[in-house]
Amino acid sequence: MKKKHVSKNVLTLCAVAVLYAVIAYMLYSGGLKRQVTNMLIPTSVYIVLAVSLNLVVGLLGELSLGHAGFMSVGLFSGCLVSIALVDVLPTPLRIVISMIVGGLFAAVAGLIVGLPALRLKGDYLAIVTLACGEIIKNVITNLDITGGPIGLNTKPIYTGAKGLLPYAIALVFVTVIVMMNLKKSKIGREIMAIRDNRIAAESIGINITYCKLAVFIIAAFFAGAAGCIYGHAFANVKAASFDYNMSIEILVLVVLGGMGSVSGSIIAAIVLSVLPEALRGFSDYRMLAYAIVLILVMLMSNNPRIKALREKLKLRRSGRKEGAA
Amino acid sequence: MVQLIQTFISGLSLGSIYALIALGYTMVYGIAKMLNFAHGDIIMIGAYAGIIAVGQAGLPPVLAIIASVLVCTLLGILIERFAYKPLRQASPLSVLITAIGVSYFLQNVALLVFGSQQKAYPTLLTLPAIHLGRVTVDGMSLLTLALTAVIMICLHLFISKTKLGKAMRAVSEDKGAAEIMGISSNRTITLTFAIGSALAAFASIFYGMTYVYIKPTTGSMPGIKAFTAAVFGGIGSIPGAMLGGIMLGIIEQFSKTYISTLWADAIVFGVLVIVLVLKPTGLLGKEITEKV
Numbered sequence: 001m002k003k004k005h006v007s008k009n010v011l012t013l014c015a016v017a018v019l020y021a022v023i024a025y026m027l028y029s030g031g032l033k034r035q036v037t038n039m040l041i042p043t044s045v046y047i048v049l050a051v052s053l054n055l056v057v058g059l060l061g062e063l064s065l066g067h068a069g070f071m072s073v074g075l076f077s078g079c080l081v082s083i084a085l086v087d088v089l090p091t092p093l094r095i096v097i098s099m100i101v102g103g104l105f106a107a108v109a110g111l112i113v114g115l116p117a118l119r120l121k122g123d124y125l126a127i128v129t130l131a132c133g134e135i136i137k138n139v140i141t142n143l144d145i146t147g148g149p150i151g152l153n154t155k156p157i158y159t160g161a162k163g164l165l166p167y168a169i170a171l172v173f174v175t176v177i178v179m180m181n182l183k184k185s186k187i188g189r190e191i192m193a194i195r196d197n198r199i200a201a202e203s204i205g206i207n208i209t210y211c212k213l214a215v216f217i218i219a220a221f222f223a224g225a226a227g228c229i230y231g232h233a234f235a236n237v238k239a240a241s242f243d244y245n246m247s248i249e250i251l252v253l254v255v256l257g258g259m260g261s262v263s264g265s266i267i268a269a270i271v272l273s274v275l276p277e278a279l280r281g282f283s284d285y286r287m288l289a290y291a292i293v294l295i296l297v298m299l300m301s302n303n304p305r306i307k308a309l310r311e312k313l314k315l316r317r318s319g320r321k322e323g324a325a
Numbered sequence: 326m327v328q329l330i331q332t333f334i335s336g337l338s339l340g341s342i343y344a345l346i347a348l349g350y351t352m353v354y355g356i357a358k359m360l361n362f363a364h365g366d367i368i369m370i371g372a373y374a375g376i377i378a379v380g381q382a383g384l385p386p387v388l389a390i391i392a393s394v395l396v397c398t399l400l401g402i403l404i405e406r407f408a409y410k411p412l413r414q415a416s417p418l419s420v421l422i423t424a425i426g427v428s429y430f431l432q433n434v435a436l437l438v439f440g441s442q443q444k445a446y447p448t449l450l451t452l453p454a455i456h457l458g459r460v461t462v463d464g465m466s467l468l469t470l471a472l473t474a475v476i477m478i479c480l481h482l483f484i485s486k487t488k489l490g491k492a493m494r495a496v497s498e499d500k501g502a503a504e505i506m507g508i509s510s511n512r513t514i515t516l517t518f519a520i521g522s523a524l525a526a527f528a529s530i531f532y533g534m535t536y537v538y539i540k541p542t543t544g545s546m547p548g549i550k551a552f553t554a555a556v557f558g559g560i561g562s563i564p565g566a567m568l569g570g571i572m573l574g575i576i577e578q579f580s581k582t583y584i585s586t587l588w589a590d591a592i593v594f595g596v597l598v599i600v601l602v603l604k605p606t607g608l609l610g611k612e613i614t615e616k617v
Contacts (some may be wrong), residue, residue: 116602123360127556131594138591255422286432294426302415
């Protein structure tokens with residue numbers, strides 16, 4: 001059983017690696033259209049966001065509606081550092097440092113949001129994360145240092161897709177590997193135990209406080225680092241665009257990809273970033289389609305008939321395997 | 326002093342709009358144990374219904390009000406029937422995500438039908454400002470305040486005195502036991518959605534007359550704030566929703582007047598977070614002990 005798990009993860013990693021290798025080859029040899037080039041960084045950022053939110057929603061089983069807020073914290077703190085260091089450090093070092101700084105600031109925000117989360121759960125927690133996301137948006141919009149409502153001018157640190165792709169790839173890999181290993185690690189299993197039955201988990205000595213905080217901090221860290229890259233890909237960023245609608249968009253990725261599934265989140269992030277570009281004429285209906293898909297996925301995955309059918313398929317498959325053995 | 330009283334009254338009137346919306350959230354939560362995230366967008370649809378009824382159909386104000394109440398009620402029942410009813414046994418997380426989906430759906434349908442341009446809500450009636458000594462009070466705020474008070478008293482009487490109200494209380498207390506007593510829980514839940522949506526329609530009228538401009542995303546901010554108010558007062562508790570809504574309105578208005586308009590949202594949400602951390606079930610919410 002364990003062996004199968006490992007091979008599946010390795011398979012996912014290999015698939016991502018091959019995909020990126022092809023894209024990078026095409027990008028640097030100049031064979032990529034501009035539209036596709038423009039999509040590379042946002043898509044990678046969405047992958048990181050979805051995979052990291054999956055830690056909270058899929059593994060811990062709590063709904064977080066403030067993920068865009070963490071991203072925003074990382075984006076603005078990271079980009080400010082990057083702007084300050086623009087003449088001091090060579091570009092690669094500067095981007096890496098600003099990503100780490102952005103991630104750390106976001107992690108602190110995650111800790112602050114995670115603290116009330118210790119006492120709350122379910123709907124109450126969801127609304128608190130939403131409120132925190134809106135507070136973050138409001139504070140950043142009203143600070144002078146972040147450019148206020150006009151937005152932060154990130155032109156000095158603007159880096160094209162060609163320059164940013166290596167960092168984006170590195171971040172995607174780090175995130176994916178950390179999540180995969182976390183799922184199999186002791187703390188990952190503890191987190192899932194809390195999700196499945198909090199009281200039972202507590203009674204066998206799992207430290208719920210520690211686990212919940214860890215989840216929020218790790219998820220926020222990656223969201224922040226991703227935000228920092230996102231900021232480098234544009235010439236101007238406004239805090240107002242990272243509101244709860246964006247958090248919900250990330251949540252859609254997690255739900256469509258399957259809660260708790262890393263590969264699912266990656267696929268969902270890629271598909272939902274590529275589809276609207278591919279169907280340009282359809283762009284008016286994009287959000288409408290999201291909404292309908294979201295409702296249908298929920299209705300179907302909870303339909304007793306479909307559930308029964310799935311169980312049957314599962315049984316048949318495992319039966320076949322046993323027969324073969 | 327004059328400014329203080331004026332701020333207080335406009336806070337009360339804003340708060341009573343929030344309270345009307347919050348009632349919809351709290352009643353549905355009390356009975357179906359779910360957060361109807363789409364509730365705010367029902368307000369938006371109600372407002373558009375009012376605009377069409379007066380602007381295009383040329384109906385008199387009273388008929389326009391009835392039309393928008395009917396549209397909202399019907400919409401609430403339809404949403405419940407098609408999106409939430411199949412999920413009665415599902416996990417709370419899937420229900421919440423479905424509700425978010427419904428909210429998005431309504432917003433985007435409105436965007437396609439009415440466009441992103443904001444539309445003006447018709448003036449159903451004009452009221453003169455009232456002068457009390459040096460205090461000038463906007464007539465609209467007073468009317469809002471008076472009408473919401475009437476609506477809330479009616480709702481209270483309905484829930485505490487009538488048979489249907491009793492059924493609603495029974496279902497929210499213990500669904501299984503209520504069904505044994507011959508109460509159809511499905512029908513009661515539908516009724517709750519209908520009432521909640523009708524309240525949203527009234528909120529849309531007050532909102533439209535106070536803030537005038539309506540666009541597809543209009544419902545989301547008051548929706549979220551009213552939701553905050555419901556949680557603040559203790560979700561599931563009807564007096565809690567009224568109290569929470571009014572307090573939230575007053576807090577918002579005071580921070581707008583005395584601190585800054587820009588920080589008002591942050592302050593409102595900050596208060597919510599603090600209240601929930603200190604008292605996780607809200608002001609008047611019941612403590613639920615988890616059984617092993």
